[in-house]
Amino acid sequence: MRLHKQRLEGKLMNQAQTVTYAVEDGVALIAVNNPPVNALAAGVREGIMECVMRANADAEVDAIVLLGEGKNFIAGADIRRLGSVRPVSTRKSAATLEASDKPVVAAMHGYALGGGLEHALACHYRIASPDARLGLPEVKLGIIPAGGGTQRLTRIAGPAASLDVILSGRHVGAEEAQRLGIVDAIVDGTDLRTAAIRFARGVASRRPLPRARDSAQGIELTEAEATALDAARKSITKKSRHLKAPAYALECVEAALTRPFDEGVALEEARFAELESSEESKALRYAFFAEREAAKIPGAESTGKAPRIRSAAVIGAGTMGSGIAMSYADAGIPVKVLEVTREALDRGMLRIRDTYAVRVKRGSLSQGEMDARLALIEGVQSYEAIADCDAVVEAVFERIDIKQEIFGRLDAVMKPGALLLTNSSAIDIDIMANATSRPQDVAGAHFFAPANVMKLCEVVRGSKTAPETVANAMKMARDMGKVCAVAGSCDGFAANRSRVPMMTEMMLMLEEGATPEQIDKVMVDFGYPMGPFAVNDISGLDVSYEGRKRRAAANPEYRKLHVPDRLVEMGRKGQKTGAGWYAYHDGDRTPHPDDVVKQVIAQVAAEFGIPQRTFTDEEILHRLLFASVNEACKILEEGKAYRVSDIDVMWLYGFGFPRHRGGLMYWADTVGAQAVWQQVTEWHERYGKRWQPGRLLGEIAAAGGALREAKGASL
Known part of the structure; x- marks a missing residue:
């Protein structure tokens, strides 16, 4: 190989360029x-193509390296441009890389x-630093890879691995x-640029x-790969039947x-074009941005960077x-x-150990990881x-007197500036804050059950909570x-308060003739x-039983929910007692319709003279969800949520609302x-006060506007 003298070409003079070239x-x-994040915004694909052609025309260049400046290689396409015309597609710029001589x-x-990984897959070789994170997350946005990703990844890694990466x-x-x-x-301990x-x-x-496109089709599947494909089909049918992207x-x-490669790419392009303009993808893209918007706290911009909690x-x-x-x-x-008691502490620590052990058994956690996490958890009995x-x-437990006592004790022992948080799902934050001499440090951190699995944490701001505490x-x-x-502090905060009307209506529909299994x-x-x-x-x-009792005691007009109350009083508390709305046999967690529940419903209906009828789906x-939409509008009117999209995030992550909606x-x-x-x-x-329309809902309807464009009052 002939020696090359080092020649460094200046970066492109225009500082606005998003792709630079040097030799x-x-x-x-x-x-x-x-x-x-080095997104594939306007000009990036074009810049890559121009530079590849320039390098191929340069007699002094023997090889090419594609890399990213800053903290990332290329973190994907600019999602905001989905649905709009793109002069150059990822498919075209990736093909230019692959076609390089x-x-x-x-x-x-x-x-x-x-699209970042799709460009890498089109390259002839790929190296990575240990921190690299690769993926094709398009299905989460209701689309599929459209730059040849499905074709190249399958040829490079095989169908089983490809499906795992793409579908997950x-x-x-x-x-x-x-x-x-x-x-x-993998490049470790050396500058990536130098190593490249x-x-x-x-x-x-x-x-x-080595071009991925040249790998022959008609690959003979191993037994494991054939099994993986069959499992993927069944999983899509069962878990993703409402979605087109996984099937495509x-x-x-x-x-x-x-x-052949070109036929596969043409199919990929056609399926992507259909999905890109679908309602499914539009909804998923909205959810993506709603989650990021929820992290923004109006009024907290001047509080500075929040410190990391190092002990809890x-x-x-x-x-x-x-x-x-x-x-x-x-x-x-x-x-x-x-x-406070050794017995309760031992039960809790055993519960933690058993939960981790199940994850180890399932293969989602190693024994070493379990041991490391258990070492971080210490049981204590004194404040x-x-x-x-x-x-x-x-x-x-959700009892005001117990919580007040606890916050009084926390106030006496916790160091200055410590976050004093309650996991209460409904009780006014100010009640706990007023039990301390530092109400500015008290806020809600409402985790959803099971807290180690559910992703939502509703941070609740009391009337005296400092912006720094929220941040x-x-x-x-x-x-x-x-x-x-x-969320702002009120009965149920934003998440549960908006969901209570749905829960109320489903209970009342039971009294009118619907069944749990139908709903x-x-x-x-x-x-x-x-x-x-x-x-x-x-x-x-x-x-929720204690919460209903508390609301009934505070409000003479509160409409009691007789059916769930009676089931609880009968000892039917759900899976933990072997019976609730459904029966559970011999430790099996499969719900079975239960005649006992039907009898309780019939007794309540007869006792209160409630006529029976049938319901359409x-x-x-509509009765379940419209009730909550109306309440969400009232929450926004009262300034107990910043944004409509924040409520959507709470429903998506706290209540399993279908993300494609x-x-x-x-x-x-x-x-x-x-x-x-x-x-x-x-x-x-027809039903009275509980269905009184919210002012905001009426205003938006009268104006012919969209609910998602409404703004909440200041918390």
């Missing part, structure tokens, strides 16, 4: 420089996602990517160039096995407390679990033992891997993974604010 030691360096090496660090949308670490054959080498130049020099003379992704992967405590080792403690440990945060913690979350609680929850949204079926057909009665059996019927759906309020817009208001008004006349 060093006979290697052309094409660098994407589009902060903050000189070897192209992708040097990946940080995120290499979506997960990020793959560098080591796993190397095992799958996606990455040729050295690697490119090493492959500069190799021919023929499977179709394209199968095409990579049976069709949880009061209560019950189901919620144990789950919160595991969430801390999962995030690498040491946590102390406080219980003095938690005094130095940065944050404490009270997670005891710090949000940062803490995000560090724990949670999705956060802020559950309607909601599953709508897209929920489980029906609300089946979910209630998991969480426990007794969880549409009436059930966008969220409660986004879905309501697909029906139309006028249609919702008209039906709510009609039911107000």
Whole structure:
């Protein structure tokens, strides 16, 4: 190989360029420089193509490296441009890389996602730093890879791995990517740029160039791969029957096995074009941006960067407390679990150990990871033992007197500036804050059960909560891997308060002639993974029982829900007692319709003289969801939520609302604010006060506007 004198070409003079070109030691360096994540925005694809052609025309260049400036390689397409015309597609720029007569090496660090990974797959070689995270997450946005990703990844890594990556949308670490054959080498302890130049020099003379498109179709599947394909088909039928993208992704992967490359790419392009303009994708894109918007706290911009919580405590080792403690440990945060009795503490620690052991048995956690997380959780029995913690979350039973006592004790022992948080799902934050001498440090951190699994943390701001406290609680929850949204303090806050009307209507429809299994079926057909009665059996019927008693005591006009109250009083609290809305046989968690429930419903209907009738599926759906849409509008009117989209985030992550519907309020817009208001008004006349239309709903309907564009009053 002839020696090259080092020649460095100046970066393109125009500082607005998002792709730069330089030559060093006979290697052309094409660098994407589009902060903050190097998204494939306007001009990036064109710049890559121009630089590839320039390098191929340069006699002094023997090889090419594609890399990203800053913290990432290329983190995917600009999602905001989906649905709009793009002069150059990822398919075209990726094809230019692959067609290069000189070897192209992708040097990946940080995120290499979506179109970013598709560009890397089109390169002839791929190296990565240990921090690289690769993925094709398009299905999460209701689309599929459209730059040849389904075709190249299947040819490189095989159909089983390809389907796993595409259908899950997960990020793959560098080591796993190397095992799958996606990455040729991992660069550790050396500057990636320097290593990429050295690697490119090493492959500069190799021919023929390894192009993914040249891999022959008609691959003979192994038994494991055939099994994986069959399992994917069954999973899509069962879990993704409401979605087109997963089925189209499977179709394209199968095409990579049976069709020439260009035919597979043409199919991929056609399926993507259909999905890009679909309602499914529009809703999923809305949900994507809603989640990011929820992290923004109006009024907290001047509080500075929130510090990381380095030690935490949880009061209560019950189901919620144990789950919160595991969430801390999962995030690498040491946590102390406080219980006043050794018996209760031992039960809680055993619950934590058993939960981790199940994950180890399932293969989602290694024994070493379990041991490391358990080492971060310490059981204690005195308040003095938690005094130095940065944050404490009270997670005891929903009784005001107990919570007031706990916050008084926390006030006496916790260090200045510690976050004093309550996991209450409904009780006014000010009640706990007023039990302390530092109400500015008190806020709600409402985790959803099971806390170690559910992603939502509703951060609740009391009337005296400092903006810094809200910002710090949000940062803490995000560090724990949670999705956060802020609510104002009121009965039920924003999440549960908006859901209570739905729960009320489903209970009242029982009294009028509907059955739990009918209502559950309607909601599953709508897209929920489980029906609300089946979910209630998991969480426990007794969880909301105390709240109903409290509301009834405070409000003489409160409409009691006789059926669930009687079931709780009969000892039917759900799966934990072997019976709730459904019966559970011999430890089996499969719900079975139960005649006992039907008898209780019939007794209540007869006792109160409630006429029986049949319900259509549409009436059930609308009566459940319109009630909550109306209440959400009232929450926004009162300034107990910042944004409509925040409520949608709460429903998506707290209540399992079908993501392809966008969220409660986004879905309501697909029906139309006028249609919702008209039906709510009609039911107000029929059922009375609980259906009184919200002012905001009426205003939006009258203006012919969209609910998702409404703004909440200031918290």
